[in-house]
Amino acid sequence: MSRDMSYLKGMPVAVLGSGAVGKTIAADCKLAGSEVRLWGSEEYYESSMKILHKSGILLDGIQRNRDGFERSGKAYLDVISTDMAEVVKGAGIICVATTSWRHEAMFRQLIPCLEDGQVVMVFTDNWASLLLRKMMREAGCTKDVIVGGWSSAPYGTRIEKINDYWLPHVGVKYRAISLRGAAMPAKDSDDFIEASRYLPAMDSVTQGDGPVKGDTILDIDFANVNPVIHVPASVLGVSSMENWVLVYGNAPETYSMYSHGLCPSICEVQYQFFNEEIALAKKLGVGCPRYKKQMFFSRRSVLTQEYMGLDKDGNDNVVFPLDQPSDEGNVGPNNINHRYLTEDIPVSCKLYHDLGVAYGVPTPVIDAMIILGGAFHQTNYFVDDRYTLDYIGIGGMSIEELNDYLRN
Numbered sequence: 001m002s003r004d005m006s007y008l009k010g011m012p013v014a015v016l017g018s019g020a021v022g023k024t025i026a027a028d029c030k031l032a033g034s035e036v037r038l039w040g041s042e043e044y045y046e047s048s049m050k051i052l053h054k055s056g057i058l059l060d061g062i063q064r065n066r067d068g069f070e071r072s073g074k075a076y077l078d079v080i081s082t083d084m085a086e087v088v089k090g091a092g093i094i095c096v097a098t099t100s101w102r103h104e105a106m107f108r109q110l111i112p113c114l115e116d117g118q119v120v121m122v123f124t125d126n127w128a129s130l131l132l133r134k135m136m137r138e139a140g141c142t143k144d145v146i147v148g149g150w151s152s153a154p155y156g157t158r159i160e161k162i163n164d165y166w167l168p169h170v171g172v173k174y175r176a177i178s179l180r181g182a183a184m185p186a187k188d189s190d191d192f193i194e195a196s197r198y199l200p201a202m203d204s205v206t207q208g209d210g211p212v213k214g215d216t217i218l219d220i221d222f223a224n225v226n227p228v229i230h231v232p233a234s235v236l237g238v239s240s241m242e243n244w245v246l247v248y249g250n251a252p253e254t255y256s257m258y259s260h261g262l263c264p265s266i267c268e269v270q271y272q273f274f275n276e277e278i279a280l281a282k283k284l285g286v287g288c289p290r291y292k293k294q295m296f297f298s299r300r301s302v303l304t305q306e307y308m309g310l311d312k313d314g315n316d317n318v319v320f321p322l323d324q325p326s327d328e329g330n331v332g333p334n335n336i337n338h339r340y341l342t343e344d345i346p347v348s349c350k351l352y353h354d355l356g357v358a359y360g361v362p363t364p365v366i367d368a369m370i371i372l373g374g375a376f377h378q379t380n381y382f383v384d385d386r387y388t389l390d391y392i393g394i395g396g397m398s399i400e401e402l403n404d405y406l407r408n
Contacts (some may be wrong), residue, residue, distance in 0.1 A: 001188075001240075002188075002190070002191060003191055005119075005194045005195045005197070005198065006084065006192055007092070007117065008092040008093060008119065008195055008198035009198055010033040010092070011033045011035075011091060011092025011093070011198075012036070012037055012078070012090060012091045012092065013025075013029045013035065013036050013037070013091060013092065013093050013095065013199065013200075014037050014039065014087050014088050014093070014094045014095065015036065015037065015038050015039065015095045015097060016039045016084075016087070016094065016095065016096050016097065016098065016106060016110070017039070017040065017095075017096065017097035017098035017102075017106075018038060018039075018040030018041075018044050018048050018049050018334060018379050019097065019098065019099075019159070019341075020157045020158050020159045020170055021097040021123055021153045021155070021157060022040070022095070022097035022098065022344065023036065023038070023057050023159065023168075023170050024059060024153075024155055024157040024170045024172060024201075025095050025097055025123070025153075025154070025201040026038045026057065026075070026077055026098050027056075027057040027058075027059040027073075027075035027077075027170060028059060028071060028075075028154075028157045028200060028201045029162055029199065029200045029201050030057075030075035030076070030077055030078075030386050031059065031071050031072075031073045031075050031198030031200075032071065032203065033200070035078045036075075036077050036078055037077065037078055037079035037080075037081070037086070037087040037088075037091065038052070038077050038079065038080050038081070038087070039081060039082065039083075039084055039087040039088075040080075040082060040100070041082060041105075041347055042082045042108075047166065048166050048265055049080055049082075049160075050080075050198055051168055051204070052077065052080050052168055053080055055168040056074045056075055056076040056077070056168065057075045057077070057168050057169070057170060057187055058073075058074050058075075058169040058170070059071070059072055059073060059075060059166060059170050059172065059176050060072045060073075060076075060169075060171060060172070061157070061170070061171035061172035061173060062171075062172070062173055062174070063155075063172045063173075063174065064173065064174040064175070064307060064308075064328075065173050065174060065175040065176070065177050065204055065208070065307045065308070066177055066208070066307065066308045066309045067177055067204070067207070067208050069175055069177075069203065069204040069207065069208065069286070070175075071203070077372065080332070080397050084109040084110060084113050084235075085113045086276075088110065088113040088114070088115075088118075089113065089115070089119060090115070092117075092118065092119065092198065093118070093119045093120075093121060093195060093198065093199050094110070094118055094119065094120045094121070095121050095122075095123060095199070095201070096121065096122040096123065096128060096215075097153070099339055099343050100126045100128065100343055100347045100387075101343065101347075102125065103128045103131055103132070104131065106129065107132050107135050108129055108135070109408075110132075111135060111136055111139050111141050111298065112139075112141075113202060114136075114141060114143040114145050114311060115143060115145075116143055116144040116145070117144065117145070118143075119145065119146045119148075119191075119192065119195045119197020119375075120145060120146065120147045120148070121148060121149070121150065121181075121192075121195070121196070121199065122148070122150065123149075123152070123153040123154070124148020124149065124150060124152050124153055124226065125148075125150060125151070125217065125220045125221060125224065126149070126221065126224060126226075126343075126347060126348060127221055127347065127348070127351060127387070127392050128149055129147050129149045129183070129217045129220075130184060130197050130217060130392040130393055130394060131182035131391070131393065132147055132184075133147055133184050133185075133393065134392060134393030137393075146183055146188045146191055146192050147179065147183060147184050147188075147216065147337075148181060148182055148183035148184060148188065148189065148192040148220075149182070149184075149217060149220050150179045150180065150181045150211075150219075150220065151179055151180040151181070151214075151220050151223035151224050151225070151289075152176060152179055152224065152225060152226075152306060153176075154175060154176050154179065154201050154202055154204065154205060154245035155172045155173070155174065155175055155176065156172070156173040156174045156328065156330045157170050157171065157172045157173065158170070158171055158173070158331065161253070173330055174204055174306075174307040175204040175307060176184070176204060176208075176306045176307050177204055177205060177208025177209050177306070177307055177308075177309055178205060178209040178210060178211070178212060178305075178306060178309070179202075179205050179225040179306070180211070180212045180213075180214050180219070180220055181193055181196065181211050181212070181213065181214060181220060182213060182214035182215070182216055182217050182219055182220045183217070184216075184217040184406070185216075185405070185406060185407055185408050186214075186215065186216045186217070186406060186407045186408075187408055188408060189213050189214070190213070193211050193213050196211050208235060208309075209309055214275045214287055215286050215287025215288075216286045216287065216403075216406040216407060217406060218281070218284065218286045218287075218406060219281070219286055219287035219288055220281070221348070221351075222277045222278075222281050222286075222287075222288040222289070223288065223289045224348060225301070225303055225306075225346040226340075226344050226348070227273075227303045227344045227345075227349055227352070228270055228273050228274045228277065228301075228302075229270060229302070229303060229341070230333075230340035230341075230344045231273070231341070231344050231345055231349060231369045231373070232258065232266050232269040232270045232273055232374070233257045233258075233262055233266055233270070234257055234261070234333050234338070234340045234341050234370060235341070235345075235369055235372050235373055235376075236265075236266045236269060237238035237257060237260075237261030237262070237263075237266060238336065239259075240255075240260055240261045241255055241257070241333060241334070241335070242335075244260060245334075252334035252335065253331060253334055254331060255331060255332070255333070255334050256327070256328070256329040256331045256332070257329065257332060257333060258299050258300060258301075258328065258330065259299060259325070259327055259328070259329045262299055262301070262322060263322060264297060264322055267296045267297045267298075267301070267322070268296075269344045269365060270296050270301060271293055271296045273365045273366055273369070274291065274296075274302075274368050276352070276356075276361075276362075276363045276364075276365055278290070278357060279363075279365065280352060280355050280359070280361050280363070283360070283361045283399075284355070284399060284402065284403070285399060285403055286403070286406065292314070292315070294315075295316055296316075297322060297326060298316065298319045298320050298321070298322065299320035299321070299322060299324075299326045299328060299329060300320050300328055300329060301316065303317050304317075304319070304320070305316055305317075305332060336376045336377065341373055341377075341396070342377070345369060345370055345373040345374075345381060346370075346373075346379075346381045346385045346386075346387060347387050348368060348386075349366050349369055349370050349373075349381075350381055350382070350385050350387050351387055351388075351389070351392070352366050353366055353367055353370060353376065353382070354388060354389050355389070358389060358395075359399065370382065
């Protein structure tokens with residue numbers, strides 16, 4: 001660790017993003033005693049942010065985790081604004097909590113506001129740290145900030161909705177007790193991991209099994225469980241999802257990919273999908289988490305250990321058998337335009353494919369998911385996609401150049 005991160009103690013927390021994860025992080029940190037400022041784009045201010053001045057944010061839910069960590073209550077934030085400068089000025093940790101498609105526009109507003117000593121944490125990273133560093137470089141930004149990301153959000157969380165009306169209420173299904181994180185570049189990773197001790201939203205992690213330092217930010221993007229879990233289950237389980245409403249007459253928002261879509265054959269595809277990620281990481285000389293095969297054959301797949309941990313033999317403490325019904329999983333997707341398809345395929349799957357092409361690693365299972373997802377959306381994601389290696393700033397690099405860039 002190159003610096004004492006205790007200066008972050010007591011500094012305001014800035015949260016960028018007014019969706020479920022952003023609102024939950026903001027409420028969680030405020031309930032823990034932090035000064036919290038929430039930023040959201042103007043298009044969502046009237047519909048989902050303006051009311052928070054009066055209502056606050058109610059945080060509750062099961063909050064499942066091995067250690068029984070729980071924090072609930074009504075949180076009234078200090079600042080709720082569409083003005084990036086107002087939210088970011090003087091903040092210590094800046095939490096980015098939006099979908100990947102909003103990162104570029106958000107970063108264009110964020111970069112001119114950055115100050116020395118700030119720590120930017122992306123939940124979930126999903127290639128955002130690489131994109132932000134590239135955009136900072138292009139903008140001539142030389143502020144001494146730490147930029148990094150996490151393999152997942154600290155929670156499985158949803159905003160309560162009645163019909164089409166979103167309420168100022170977030171329900172937390174589970175809290176993580178361990179997350180994988182790294183900085184870009186990796187020489188800052190020790191400081192990035194230490195900084196998480198000063199973000200109350202990470203308390204269940206830092207007081208649980210603790211954060212795990214990834215090898216590089218690519219390690220974190222391979223550790224993101226969303227593509228490997230969401231995509232095969234959503235693509236191959238599409239008939240279960242659509243017939244849930246069309247044939248069986250259920251409410252769309254009650255469908256759960258975990259509870260109603262997973263089956264042994266889809267779990268096998270998830271396992272082979274992840275083996276292609278491992279092959280990519282090995283070729284590139286970067287880290288990547290490992291899972292035992294049987295961990296995929298559960299109704300929560302490899303996500304379970306994130307909040308329930310492993311036993312002394314390295315096996316899941318809890319398994320949700322595929323031959324038994326379970327309501328443990330989060331709900332979603334409820335149609336093919338859900339982010340499990342519209343984000344996880346054209347962002348992560350596409351970039352895995354591009355890495356494979358660039359460095360000679362075949363990815364047939366991942367490619368099949370891209371082809372089928374593209375067919376659903378009548379789009380060729382291999383061609384019509386913003387996310388390329390050039391877009392995130394690593395196009396045309398040799399393996400040696402890539403590792404030097406990621407680490408130094």
